[in-house]
Amino acid sequence: MTDTLLALAVSTLYIILTSLIAFWSRKYTEYYVRDSFLKSLFLEGIATAELCGACFELIIIADNWGVSMYAIYLFVLTIWWSLNWGDATACPYTHLEELVEGKKSARNAFLLIWAELVGGLVVFRYIQLLWFLEIVPTHKDRAFEDCTTDLQVPVIYGAFIECIATCMCRVASRVLGDLNPRFATAIDSFVGTSLVVAAFNYSGGYFNPALATALKYGCLGTSFMEHVIVYWVGACAGSIASISVYKMSFVQNFIRQQKQKVV
Structure with a gap:
């Protein structure tokens, strides 16, 4: 002990x-x-x-x-x-x-x-x-x-997980930035940490190409192209997609409703 x-x-x-x-x-x-x-x-x-x-x-x-x-x-x-x-x-x-x-x-x-x-x-x-x-x-x-890969699912699934989770993280951060609620930093941290834990046993839950490359590039079990597809293409695609998702009417309506409640 x-x-x-x-x-x-x-x-x-x-x-x-x-x-x-x-x-x-x-x-x-x-x-x-x-x-x-x-x-x-x-x-x-x-x-x-x-x-x-x-x-x-x-x-x-x-x-x-x-x-x-x-x-x-x-x-x-x-x-x-x-x-x-x-x-x-x-x-x-x-x-x-x-x-x-x-x-x-x-x-x-x-x-x-x-x-x-x-x-x-x-x-x-x-x-x-x-x-x-x-x-x-x-x-x-x-x-x-010698390090080993954290990717425990097929490459396309891993890329999809990194993409969707990154998109969710970025949309949540943008919404919190607009609303600026009390404890916004803690809420953002909780959302990000929860998504990392949810993806931990599948892709590793990196949601950050630089982090994934520093920690896992060249590790046993994943080729160069597989690493790029999952941790660069997947995460960056999710990030870019978050711009459009954030602008969608249901997200903007939610932000307006929350601001009106505060007023």
């Missing part, structure tokens, strides 16, 4: 350490980088590194303490990220949405996506170092272990 609690405490401390490093990296970036777009590139890279670094450790938590414990940590972390990332999203499809809506140029969108991928891929070396220390048994042999 003591060993189990110690292992969980170490995983928790690693997540906190990662968050603190990202927190101060953001502070230094905001203070020293003057060019607004260059600052955005750094902040996206830092946010994605923080996201992926924490989620690497969440894999350890899920493997050893189950999906329920994983969900609790993810819920709290999602709130933390919402409160600290500012305009950074650590998610490629948000930039594609703005590209489709004409709010962002193709050049800027793809540079931001590139920054996110760099942040997500580079952070594994940092995590690998922490795991290599093997302070607790749950990290034993994890630093250089």
Whole structure:
């Protein structure tokens, strides 16, 4: 029991350490980088590194303490990220949405996506170092272990799951942004975490191409094309579809009704 609690405490401390490093990296970036777009590139890279670094450790938590414990940590972390990332999203499809809506140029969108991928891929070396220390048994042999895919269903089903869940997440976020209810951040986090848990045993529930690539690209059981179809095409298609779903009359009517109730 003591060993189990110690292992969980170490995983928790690693997540906190990662968050603190990202927190101060953001502070230094905001203070020293003057060019607004260059600052955005750094902040996206830092946010994605923080996201992926924490989620690497969440894999350890899920493997050893189950999906329920994983969900609790993810819920709290999602709130933390919402409160600290500012305009950074650590998610490629948000930039594609703005590209489709004409709010962002193709050049800027793809540079931001590139920054996110760099942040997500580079952070594994940092995590690998922490795991290599093997302070607790749950990290034993994890630093250089061959990873395996989380995709437990046929590729087309996995892509469909990532697509639908991503669409639901994005529509919920847009509606909450419009209504701005009390505890909106917590509600958004709850919706996202619930969808992740629902998809956990099917596609892994990533709903973020950069996160999926950082954690699972090249893992045993999924080819390059299968990874792209499920975690890039599926998630991005769901994100783009959310723009149209959000504009549908039943969604807009719901928003108007809720605003009228407040008035």
